[in-house]
Each structure stands twice: as C-alpha cells, then as structure tokens.
Amino acid sequence: MELTYWWILPLAAAAVAVSTLLYLRRRRPLPTRPVAHGDRLTGLPEYQHALRRYRIRLVLAALLSALFLLAAAITAARPALRSTEQPEIRNRDIVLCLDVSGSMTSTDAALAAVFKDLAKEFDGERIGMVIFDSSSVQLFPLTDDYDYAQEQLTHAEKALVDGAGWFFDGTWNGEGSSLIGDGLASCVQSFPDADTNGTADTNGNEDTKRSRSVVLATDNFVSGASIFSLSEAGALAASKNVKVHALNPSDMDYGDDPGQPGAQLKAAAESTGGSYSTLESPDAVPGIVRQVQETEATSYLSAPRSVVADAPAWPLGVALLAGMGMLVLGRRTGL
Amino acid sequence: MFIFAHRRTLSLLDGEYGSVFKGRSLDFDELRTYVPGDEVRDIDWKATARHGSPLVKRYVAIRRHSVLLLVDTGRNMAAEALSGENKKDVAVHAAGVIGYLACRHGDDVGLVHGNASASRYRPPKSGEEHLERLLRDIDSSISPKTHPSDIAEQLDYVLRFIKGRMLVVVVADEVLPDARTADLMRRLRARHELLWLTVRDADLAPGPDTPGQQDSMDVGTGHGIPLPLAADRAVRAAYERAMNERAEQRGALFRRLGIAEQQATGSDDVLTAVFALLEKHRSGALTSRGGAKRGQGAD
Numbered sequence: 001m002e003l004t005y006w007w008i009l010p011l012a013a014a015a016v017a018v019s020t021l022l023y024l025r026r027r028r029p030l031p032t033r034p035v036a037h038g039d040r041l042t043g044l045p046e047y048q049h050a051l052r053r054y055r056i057r058l059v060l061a062a063l064l065s066a067l068f069l070l071a072a073a074i075t076a077a078r079p080a081l082r083s084t085e086q087p088e089i090r091n092r093d094i095v096l097c098l099d100v101s102g103s104m105t106s107t108d109a110a111l112a113a114v115f116k117d118l119a120k121e122f123d124g125e126r127i128g129m130v131i132f133d134s135s136s137v138q139l140f141p142l143t144d145d146y147d148y149a150q151e152q153l154t155h156a157e158k159a160l161v162d163g164a165g166w167f168f169d170g171t172w173n174g175e176g177s178s179l180i181g182d183g184l185a186s187c188v189q190s191f192p193d194a195d196t197n198g199t200a201d202t203n204g205n206e207d208t209k210r211s212r213s214v215v216l217a218t219d220n221f222v223s224g225a226s227i228f229s230l231s232e233a234g235a236l237a238a239s240k241n242v243k244v245h246a247l248n249p250s251d252m253d254y255g256d257d258p259g260q261p262g263a264q265l266k267a268a269a270e271s272t273g274g275s276y277s278t279l280e281s282p283d284a285v286p287g288i289v290r291q292v293q294e295t296e297a298t299s300y301l302s303a304p305r306s307v308v309a310d311a312p313a314w315p316l317g318v319a320l321l322a323g324m325g326m327l328v329l330g331r332r333t334g335l
Numbered sequence: 336m337f338i339f340a341h342r343r344t345l346s347l348l349d350g351e352y353g354s355v356f357k358g359r360s361l362d363f364d365e366l367r368t369y370v371p372g373d374e375v376r377d378i379d380w381k382a383t384a385r386h387g388s389p390l391v392k393r394y395v396a397i398r399r400h401s402v403l404l405l406v407d408t409g410r411n412m413a414a415e416a417l418s419g420e421n422k423k424d425v426a427v428h429a430a431g432v433i434g435y436l437a438c439r440h441g442d443d444v445g446l447v448h449g450n451a452s453a454s455r456y457r458p459p460k461s462g463e464e465h466l467e468r469l470l471r472d473i474d475s476s477i478s479p480k481t482h483p484s485d486i487a488e489q490l491d492y493v494l495r496f497i498k499g500r501m502l503v504v505v506v507a508d509e510v511l512p513d514a515r516t517a518d519l520m521r522r523l524r525a526r527h528e529l530l531w532l533t534v535r536d537a538d539l540a541p542g543p544d545t546p547g548q549q550d551s552m553d554v555g556t557g558h559g560i561p562l563p564l565a566a567d568r569a570v571r572a573a574y575e576r577a578m579n580e581r582a583e584q585r586g587a588l589f590r591r592l593g594i595a596e597q598q599a600t601g602s603d604d605v606l607t608a609v610f611a612l613l614e615k616h617r618s619g620a621l622t623s624r625g626g627a628k629r630g631q632g633a634d
Contacts (some may be wrong), residue, residue, distance in 0.1 A: 036508055
C-alpha cells in the first residue's frame with residue numbers, strides 16, 4: 001500500500017488547519033436569545049441526560065467528520081497497491097491438433113469436450129483447432145473469441161461423436177490416411193507469426209513470448225507417404241518454440257524398439273519439450289489435459305513484474321460510512 | 336384607579352388617602368368630648384343633645400401616600416420575556432403605568448432598584464418629570480453586563496433604610512423566592528403595602544411552532560442552551576411538569592404571605608395585569624381585613 005500523490009496529505013492538513021484558523025478568527029457568535037433562570041430547564045435531570053447524549057453525539061460527529069476528511073484526503077492521494085504479477089501465465093496459444101481417423105474419434109470427442117469446458121475459463125489464452133487425416137483442415141484459427149471457439153468445439157464434439165457428416169470434409173484430399181507428420185506440421189504452421197527463418201526467437205518481440213503448445217491426439221498409425229515425417233514435424237515445432245503434447249489412446253508398443261509408432265511419437269513430442277501420455281480410455285482425457293495445463297502454467301511463469309494498481313476502495317468505503325454516520329447523526333441531532 | 340391602601344398614611348401632605356391624622360373630609364371617624372380649642376362648627380349638636388355634654392365630630396384626614404417602585408435592575412431583567420420582548424421594556428412599561436396612576440392620584444413616587452451587589456434609592460417625589468427620571472433610571476441600569484439579579488437585596492434595603500409606610504410595588508421576574516427572600520417579603524408585607532408584579536420569563540423549551548426557535552443563553556450563568564436539547568420531547572415534557580410545579584409553589588407562597596401577585600407576559604398585557612393587580616390587592620384587603628396579619632387568602 002502506497003500513496004501515489006503523498007504530497008496531498010500535508011496539503012490537506014494545511015488546508016484544514018488554515019480553514020480552522022480562519023473559522024476561529026472570523027467566527028461570529030450565533031444569535032442567541034438571552035433568557036433568565038436557565039436553571040428552570042438546565043436543572044432538570046432529563047435535560048442533563050439529554051445534554052450528555054448531545055455531547056456524545058457532537059464528539060461522535062467531530063470524530064466522524066475527521067475520519068471523513070482523512071479518508072477523503074487519502075483517497076485524493078490515490079492509494080495504490082504495488083504487487084508483483086506474472087502476467088505471462090495467461091498468454092498461451094494452444095492448438096488442438098486432432099487426428100480424425102476412424103480409430104480416434106472418441107478421444108477427439110473427449111478432447112473437444114474438455115477444451116470446450118476449458119474455454120469458459122480462458123482469459124488471454126488463444127485457442128485454435130486443426131483436424132487432419134490425409135490432409136489437414138483448420139477448423140478455426142487461433143482466437144480469443146471464446147464464444148466462437150466454444151461453439152465450434154461443440155460442433156466438433158457432436159460431429160466426432162456422430163462420426164460422420166460434413167465436419168470431416170477436406171480431410172481426405174491427400175493420399176493415404178493419418179499423415180501425422182503433415183498434420184503436426186500444419187498445426188505448427190497455424191501459429192500466425194511463425195518465424196520464416198525457422199529459428200527460435202529467444203530474445204525477440206513480444207508475441208513470440210507467448211507460449212505455444214500443440215495438443216496432438218493421434219495413435220501414430222501412418223498409412224501413406226507424408227511430406228513431413230513425424231520427426232521432421234517435431235523439429236519444425238521445436239524450431240518455432242512450440243511444445244507438442246501428444247495423447248495416444250492406443251499405444252500398442254511392445255518392448256522398447258524406438259521404431260514403433262508410440263515410441264516415435266513420444267520421441268517427437270519430447271524433442272519439442274512437450275509431454276507424451278497414453279490413454280486407457282477417453283475418460284482419462286480431462287485429467288491429462290489438466291496436467292498438461294498445469295505444467296504449461298508453471299513452465300511459463302515469467303520474471304515477476306511489479307504492477308501498481310489503484311486501491312481506492314477502502315478509503316472511499318470508510319468515507320462513505322463516515323458520511324452516512326454523519327447524516328444519521330445530523331438527522332437525530334438536528335445539527 | 337389607584338392603589339388601595341389597607342392602612343392609613345403617615346404623610347402630612349394633602350392627598351387622597353385616609354390618614355392616621357384627623358382632619359376635614361367626608362370620612363367620619365369618631366365622636367369625642369369637646370375640649371376648649373375645638374372649632375365650634377365641629378360640634379355634633381344632635382349627639383350633644385342626646386349625650387348631655389358637647390361632642391365634636393372627628394374626620395379622617397386625607398393625605399398623600401408614597402408609592403415606592405421596587406424594580407429588579409439586575410442582569411436577569413435584560414433577558415427575554417414570555418412574549419419575546421426584552422423584560423426590561425416590560426418592566427419599564429409596568430413601572431410607568433403604576434407611576435402614572437400614582438401621579439394622577441396625586442401621590443409621590445419613589446424608586447428602589449439594583450442588583451445583587453448594590454441598591455439605589457430615589458426618594459418619593461411628585462410630578463411626571465420625576466417619574467420620567469425614575470423610568471430612565473430603570474432603563475439605563477438594566478443591561479446584560481451588569482451584576483446578576485437578587486431581589487432579596489432590594490427587599491432588604493427597603494426594610495433597613497426606608498422609614499414610614501409606603502405602597503411598595505415590586506416589579507421583578509419569575510424568580511422563585513428562597514427562604515430568606517420569603518422572610519423578607521413577609522416582613523415587608525407587615526410594614527408596608529406590598530404588591531408584586533411578575534414579568535414572566537421566556538419559555539425555555541418552546542414548541543416547534545412557537546417563537547424562540549434558536550439557541551438560548553442564560554444571562555445569569557452565561558451557559559448556552561442548544562435548541563435541539565430544548566426541543567427534545569422528553570425534556571419538554573419534564574420542563575412543562577417542572578414549570579407547573581414551580582408556578583404552584585410561587586402561587587402558594589404569595590397566598591401564604593398574603594401578597595397580591597399578578598403576572599404580565601409582555602407589554603401588551605401590562606395594563607390589564609396592573610389593573611388586575613390593583614383589584615386583587617383591594618379585594619384581598621376586604622377579605623383579609625380581619626386576619627391581615629397572617630393574611631390567608633389574598634384572592
């Protein structure tokens with residue numbers, strides 16, 4: 001708690017002192033009527049009682065007005081809260097990268113549902129969505145229009161649950177199916193300010209400081225020739241500071257041969273600094289997404305920055321209460 | 336109108352009051368045996384014939400009386416009267432009316448006035464110029480800056496220093512006489528004719544629609560009385576009760592002492608108050624003739 005214009009306080013004190021001085025000097029006695037035998041009234045116990053209450057009220061009124069003045073002066077001095085914040089927490093970009101081949105729809109639906117819920121809590125994050133099979137379709141680009149994103153995610157969830165319809169149009173334009181490398185690459189490309197040089201901009205402009213992550217849901221069963229292999233796509237992601245969090249609903253790896261699809265996916269994800277998780281069932285999706293969210297949140301705390309915010313609430317509140325108290329007293333006392 | 340005298344005057348100058356002396360008037364007093372030197376025309380021949388020896392008629396001489404205005408000119412009289420006027424004006428007005436009546440009646444008017452620290456005496460003289468001087472005296476000596484009032488000092492002064500019988504008219508405010516004052520009043524009542532005109536004090540706790548809606552200041556003590564306090568309902572109720580009680584006490588005291596007392600609220604009813612006072616005094620004289628010494632029932 002500090003005061004932005006601390007010099008207002010001595011100024012206000014001086015003003016109060018000067019006005020008090022002027023008042024005392026120029027005060028004229030109020031016109032009173034002279035009466036005799038005042039003890040006819042002042043001797044009454046009722047009067048003494050009333051006088052005591054009257055004095056208490058006057059003292060109270062004086063205290064309240066002093067409090068009011070003090071609170072008003074403090075408010076005028078603009079009390080501010082200096083706090084340290086980590087504003088970076090909230091500027092993440094997340095692209096949902098969903099493999100919509102037949103085996104994946106239930107996981108995709110769960111993911112869409114989870115992000116639909118998450119979008120309600122988003123504030124500053126941007127979310128985008130890309131679906132792919134043999135070719136990729138950007139369902140919606142990175143956006144902070146959460147209503148829109150939510151609407152799209154609702155559509156997506158519905159379509160994914162139904163498993164058919166126009167929703168999947170445009171995902172079979174290539175040869176083969178489940179071209180994971182191409183899908184991931186196009187997801188990475190959907191970050192709008194992708195550096196053309198392909199080098200990570202570590203000390204660069206503001207926008208690249210936004211954390212980027214791709215939530216990739218795939219089983220990594222590729223059939224067909226893709227332009228980007230998975231590892232190339234991973235390298236591309238790494239070069240653009242994009243973390244890939246892979247979710248694999250059907251990790252069928254046996255042993256620790258690195259050539260197996262699950263291991264490849266894991267290697268690609270971890271090469272970008274992301275994570276890899278396998279899913280036993282679509283029900284586990286929310287938990288994993290939360291986990292990913294949390295690691296993202298902790299890993300993107302930037303250097304604490306001090307923030308000064310006005311905090312006029314409590315002095316204004318005190319002034320308000322004091323003013324109300326004075327009004328009540330004034331009504332009751334007839335001042 | 337004149338001030339009725341219960342007892343005969345001691346004055347030697349001609350006037351309108353029955354005197355302790357014998358003289359020529361219409362007021363037959365007694366018959367007594369003729370002594371050499373009595374005027375022959377005073378002989379009551381019928382009575383002489385019945386009696387056998389000469390008797391002369393004697394009449395009450397009519398002489399002047401002196402009216403003594405006893406006015407409180409202390410600080411209290413600079414305060415407000417019940418009507419909202421200055422009590423001083425009401426007092427001057429009342430003294431003027433009484434003095435004028437006395438003047439027209441051919442009586443002398445004197446003045447004793449003062450405050451707690453000093454009393455001043457102006458001996459009775461006749462004439463409106465003298466009365467004018469007395470009224471000016473009263474007017475100039477009452478101010479909020481003089482000493483506080485104490486009517487007992489003036490009563491004491493009259494008892495101590497003024498010889499002879501006078502018609503004493505007290506003009507004071509609504510003071511509640513204490514034991515000493517009551518005793519002085521009793522003694523004064525025994526020696527002189529005593530009439531008491533009260534100038535009523537301001538209402539200290541006026542209602543919301545009556546005049547006096549401002550803070551008050553007790554001229555006696557200098558303490559202020561804030562209006563919100565005086566306007567408080569409980570305080571007003573208590574004040575009213577206390578005032579009724581006080582009025583009763585005062586009335587009982589004056590009744591017990593056999594002093595005619597009348598109250599004037601302002602200049603407007605000074606005249607009626609003075610007339611009522613004179614009438615009360617006269618009728619009190621009639622009813623309490625027998626027991627005038629103890630004076631029960633002055634009204």
